[in-house]
Amino acid sequence: MSVSPTTSTVAERISAYDPQPRDAKAVGRARAAVITAFGRTLSGAPDAITKALLATPGVAVSGGSSLVFGTERRTSAVDAALINAAAAVAGSTASPDAANGAFVVSLFGLCEERGKTGQEFIDALIAGAEISRSLAPALSPPAGQLGLALLGSVAAAGRLLGLSPSKIAAALLMAGVANAGTPAAGQGGPEALMVGQSLRNGLLAALLAEAMDEASCNQMIEAEQCAAGGGLLGAEALDLLAVPSPPGADLWDQFDQQAGAILPRDDIAPLFERLETIDKVKDLTTVSRLLQGRGARATPKKVVFAPRGTHEPEETNWVP
Secondary structure (H helix, E strand, O other): OOOOOOHHHHHHHHHHHOOOOOOOHHHHHHHHHHHHHHHHHHHHHHHHHHHHHHHHHOOOOOOOEOOOOOOOEOOOOOHHHHHHHHHHOOOOOOOOOOHHHHHHHHHHHHHHHHOOOOHHHHHHHHHHHHHHHHHHHHOOOOOHHHHHHHHHHHHHHHHHHHOOHHHHHHHHHHOOOHHHOOOOOOOOOHHHHHHHHHHHHHHHHHHHHHHOHHHHHHHHHHHHHOOOOOOOOOOOOOOOOOOOOOOOHHHHHHHHHHHHHOOOOOHHHHHHHHOOOHOOOOOOOHHHHHHHOOOOOOOOOOOOOOOOOOOOOOOOOOOO
């Protein structure tokens, strides 16, 4: 069967990716990226675009297992990716690496939905970043940051779901990786929505490919030959885990300020400590509980004691 060599080759390389042993520095760098990305998302949770998305009927319907950061709502992994990625961009204050933070948070909901551990979450992030960085020099024409983030997201999701090369190729096609645009930084709501939709589509494409049979995926790849050009994606050699803090900024001080926009003060330090060791977490719901916004927990009932001398003894049937 004849298939698109570019799409098939990219999918084969994603499937064959063999992670190398990682030192403490690499894991620490990934943790810092997670903390910064989560902080940006919590900071963007009160933004107008985030609130508008949550208020739109049919978007992020309750009933799933993936948390929308800073809220009580749990929805599907794909809708959590949409809202959280948009919030990450909204909270990035026109940072040129806004899509990188969105890439990080968009995968969290899938890991939570599939019961993955913190280590598996970190591994998927590093894999997606390394795969996209290694493929970027060989792909053309050049694409922007969003295209690279989308490629890394599909690659990471495909590996998390254990997709075959043909299913990964189909996911790349359905996600529109080859046509991913480059949103103008600093556009606020439009940029946040574009990035959120793109990464949601990447995750949705991976889940659709998982549900499809191999024959259908192969037919999709074969049909892609009709497309003009032949190049899947071009990308600059960007690093998806480059989610830096401002020069001289303390990671804790920055996270404390960002998370304080939506979380109770008492939850911020425990959340930061948990994120610092997220690769050791076995159950990611212990993290997402700390990401829930105000009102997520019932207010403890105030204990009121009766005035002294007014309490009457309870009736009893006991006979001495």
